[in-house]
Amino acid sequence: MKRIVQFYINGFKEMTLGRTLWAIILIKLFILFFVLKLFFFPNLLKENFSNDKDRGEHVIENFIKSK
Amino acid sequence: MNEIVDLSLIDWSRGQFALTALYHWLFVPLTLGITFILAIMETIYYKTGDPEWKKITRFWMKVFGINFAIGVATGIILEFQFGTNWSYYSWFVGDIFGAPLAIEGIMAFFMESTFIAVMFFGWDKVSKRFHLVSTWLTAIGANLSALWILVANAWMQNPVGMQFNPDTARNEMVNFWDVFLSPLAINKFLHTISSGFVLAGIFIIGISAWFLLKKREVPFAKKSILVAAIFGFISSLFLVTTGDGSARLVAQHQPMKLAAMEGLYEGKNGAGLTALGIFSPTKTDPENDKLHDFIFKIEIPNALSYMIHLDVNAFVPGVKDLLNGNEKEGILATTDKISRGKMAIETLRNYKNALKEGRKDEAFQLKEKFMSKDFQANYFKYFGYGFLTNANDTIPSIPLVFYSFHIMVILGSWFLLFFILSIYFVVNNEIARRRLFLKIAILTIPLVYIAQMAGWTVAEVGRQPWVVQDLLPTVAAVSSISAGSVIVTFWLFALIFTILLIAEVKIMTTQIKIGPKDGGH
Numbered sequence: 001m002k003r004i005v006q007f008y009i010n011g012f013k014e015m016t017l018g019r020t021l022w023a024i025i026l027i028k029l030f031i032l033f034f035v036l037k038l039f040f041f042p043n044l045l046k047e048n049f050s051n052d053k054d055r056g057e058h059v060i061e062n063f064i065k066s067k
Numbered sequence: 068m069n070e071i072v073d074l075s076l077i078d079w080s081r082g083q084f085a086l087t088a089l090y091h092w093l094f095v096p097l098t099l100g101i102t103f104i105l106a107i108m109e110t111i112y113y114k115t116g117d118p119e120w121k122k123i124t125r126f127w128m129k130v131f132g133i134n135f136a137i138g139v140a141t142g143i144i145l146e147f148q149f150g151t152n153w154s155y156y157s158w159f160v161g162d163i164f165g166a167p168l169a170i171e172g173i174m175a176f177f178m179e180s181t182f183i184a185v186m187f188f189g190w191d192k193v194s195k196r197f198h199l200v201s202t203w204l205t206a207i208g209a210n211l212s213a214l215w216i217l218v219a220n221a222w223m224q225n226p227v228g229m230q231f232n233p234d235t236a237r238n239e240m241v242n243f244w245d246v247f248l249s250p251l252a253i254n255k256f257l258h259t260i261s262s263g264f265v266l267a268g269i270f271i272i273g274i275s276a277w278f279l280l281k282k283r284e285v286p287f288a289k290k291s292i293l294v295a296a297i298f299g300f301i302s303s304l305f306l307v308t309t310g311d312g313s314a315r316l317v318a319q320h321q322p323m324k325l326a327a328m329e330g331l332y333e334g335k336n337g338a339g340l341t342a343l344g345i346f347s348p349t350k351t352d353p354e355n356d357k358l359h360d361f362i363f364k365i366e367i368p369n370a371l372s373y374m375i376h377l378d379v380n381a382f383v384p385g386v387k388d389l390l391n392g393n394e395k396e397g398i399l400a401t402t403d404k405i406s407r408g409k410m411a412i413e414t415l416r417n418y419k420n421a422l423k424e425g426r427k428d429e430a431f432q433l434k435e436k437f438m439s440k441d442f443q444a445n446y447f448k449y450f451g452y453g454f455l456t457n458a459n460d461t462i463p464s465i466p467l468v469f470y471s472f473h474i475m476v477i478l479g480s481w482f483l484l485f486f487i488l489s490i491y492f493v494v495n496n497e498i499a500r501r502r503l504f505l506k507i508a509i510l511t512i513p514l515v516y517i518a519q520m521a522g523w524t525v526a527e528v529g530r531q532p533w534v535v536q537d538l539l540p541t542v543a544a545v546s547s548i549s550a551g552s553v554i555v556t557f558w559l560f561a562l563i564f565t566i567l568l569i570a571e572v573k574i575m576t577t578q579i580k581i582g583p584k585d586g587g588h
Contacts (some may be wrong), residue, residue: 011187040552041556046150059236
């Protein structure tokens with residue numbers, strides 16, 4: 001286990017181009033999860049209804065109001 | 068429902084999904100293909116011990132790393148949109164999508180993250196054999212993780228192995244293997260990954276051609292071209308075969324899409340295959356303004372019938388047969404399907420009302436009726452049509468589908484020839500002298516991306532108006548949110564993805580200019 005951890009630590013330490021790429025990945029993940037997901041992409045059914053029964057009822061109501 | 072949903076909301080939501088999916092797909096196919104090419108190159112290094120092959124493998128591994136890092140997680144945005152813009156769709160398909168996407172998440176995380184780390188960090192630290200195995204497993208893992216999302220996509224094109232639950236409004240999986248092993252899922256997976264293999268082959272040949280034009284790294288470039296061209300040629304043959312299978316499956320499950328791909332309005336026995344065609348922008352069929360006349364068309368007689376049914380005289384339905392019905396060929400008119408769909412929705416409505424009003428016996432009977440085999444096969448099968456008001460709503464944009472399909476096929480044919488020429492020139496040691504061909508090789512890189520986008524346009528625009536074929540149209544799948552919020556996030560995505568794309572191109576070109584060298588990752 002220790003060898004595996006050391007393998008990863010050394011790998012990260014020896015990175016050159018990889019550092020830039022990891023920086024891009026981390027910035028991207030921050031924007032995706034802490035900006036977009038949090039402020040722009042709520043899970044509507046999860047947020048507006050407390051349980052699956054109500055969620056299902058809401059979706060069915062939307063389906064059956066079609067004439 | 069058509070009347071109450073803001074059409075600009077649907078268009079922007081679709082536009083946003085298309086934008087993110089297409090940007091995401093700029094990164095994915097290279098990853099799918101280049102990992103296998105890397106594995107082949109490293110296998111040669113392992114077998115021969117020639118350090119040149121190690122240098123070659125490490126250079127393309129670096130290119131793969133850049134593409135992977137920039138592209139990773141761009142697909143997550145699609146999942147964000149499911150919950151916000153497409154919540155009704157998300158709920159409707161939830162149980163079917165849940166399993167494949169969960170498997171994908173676990174598989175992608177464990178396989179790719181573990182073995183990619185060994186691939187990049189493990190040179191000279193783990194045994195050559197273990198490193199090689201890790202490279203192969205990264206390639207297999209990357210492609211298998213694509214499998215699950217493609218299974219989910221195939222289910223949307225041909226929903227099987229599920230049962231709709233009228234109490235929850237969700238589709239529940241009743242047979243995992245029907246979903247997983249549906250011919251459409253298998254074919255879609257094979258066609259998609261082989262298109263990624265072709266793209267990676269062309270990408271490597273194009274970059275290697277640049278080195279040859281610059282008279283740099285000549286042995287490296289020639290060896291890279293040799294592997295990429297052979298791999299690309301075999302993949303191209305596979306691509307053609309799976310493309311042929313795909314057309315047959317489309318004819319079976321999505322005949323309107325096939326009619327749009329071919330611009331076939333009147334069904335016929337011995338239908339011809341349209342090799343080339345240009346639509347009139349203004350002149351349309353007198354009875355239907357969605358059917359643009361051809362200004363010019365080259366047709367191969369009987370070829371479409373043969374391609375679809377392996378019978379030169381077989382009947383292939385056109386748009387009009389699918390709209391108006393064709394009793395002789397057993398095709399139900401779209402207006403009949405709309406009536407049956409409305410009946411399915413009406414039955415669901417009556418069931419819910421009976422439940423609400425405490426009429427338990429009536430509710431029980433209505434549910435029995437709804438779940439009966441006969442009702443499922445003759446009414447629920449057309450559930451989605453019940454949301455439509457006009458038969459013409461079932462016609463996708465024919466020019467867009469037709470042109471995309473033909474661009475894909477023409478470019479695909481060029482790629483096959485391109486690989487043959489690449490093999491010929493490199494085997495005969497002429498490649499470095501063929502400067503025009505080398506320039507064309509570089510220009511072929513953007514063409515293969517265009518072919519990818521065209522392919523997805525055929526698959527996704529061609530199935531409009533359906534999000535889930537025949538069961539859920541786009542108009543019923545979209546959430547009741549403001550179009551304004553979708554427009555804001557559309558431009559946000561456009562900005563983020565453009566920055567990522569610029570970063571990819573800049574880092575990639577810098578690394579390519581540096582060229583192959585030993586060490587570093």
